Amino acid sequence: DAKTTQPNSMESNEEEPVHLPCNHSTISGTDYIHWYRQLPSQGPEYVIHGLTSNVNNRMASLAIAEDRKSSTLILHRATLRDAAVYYCILRDSNYPTPLVFGKGTRLSVIA
């Protein structure tokens, strides 16, 4: 499986934007970039995914570098409820593969 690299932890002030980086230098052309997050005492939840173009949904935006070797999850206005571990995961679109979780980035949000 292609690997991703994320910072162990990040901190943000409430109501400010947060940019969570992910490096995936060995990404293949058929790999989608997925983001999941895990709130305390809950199972992971889907955030967003993309292939080449930037993506937006009600939760976040995903900015993908032109060479696809990195991406950034953007939370436009962090709230206390966004404090979670964020996982960046690559999944091959050609095959039914499971989610391979790394250690993720623990985001703390300060009021």
Place this chain on the structure above:
Amino acid sequence: KAGVTQTPRYLIKTRGQQVTLSCSPISGHRSVSWYQQTPGQGLQFLFEYFSETQRNKGNFPGRFSGRQFSNSRSEMNVSTLELGDSALYLCASSLVSSSGSTDTQYFGPGTRLTVL
């Protein structure tokens, strides 16, 4: 729609016993995956079932097994429990397709297993 449900939510067993955990996927979802989460190893994939067939398997010993029923509900079983099996066991369902990994997985709240 109701989310993924897992039962029981908490379980305490002793070494050597066996345990069965249950997962009910979101209505209409045909794929069910199981994951183990521990502080040391993080989230690790156990296996996935699609239309009652095991489609993928993680790197776990044969003591870990699962099955899926015709209504897509799934169970996983761990035999001869060891202390190291203490973990949060998470089940995820997805709508899927016969191939492709762009499907979203929806996770349940997990079953917290403690082995004494």
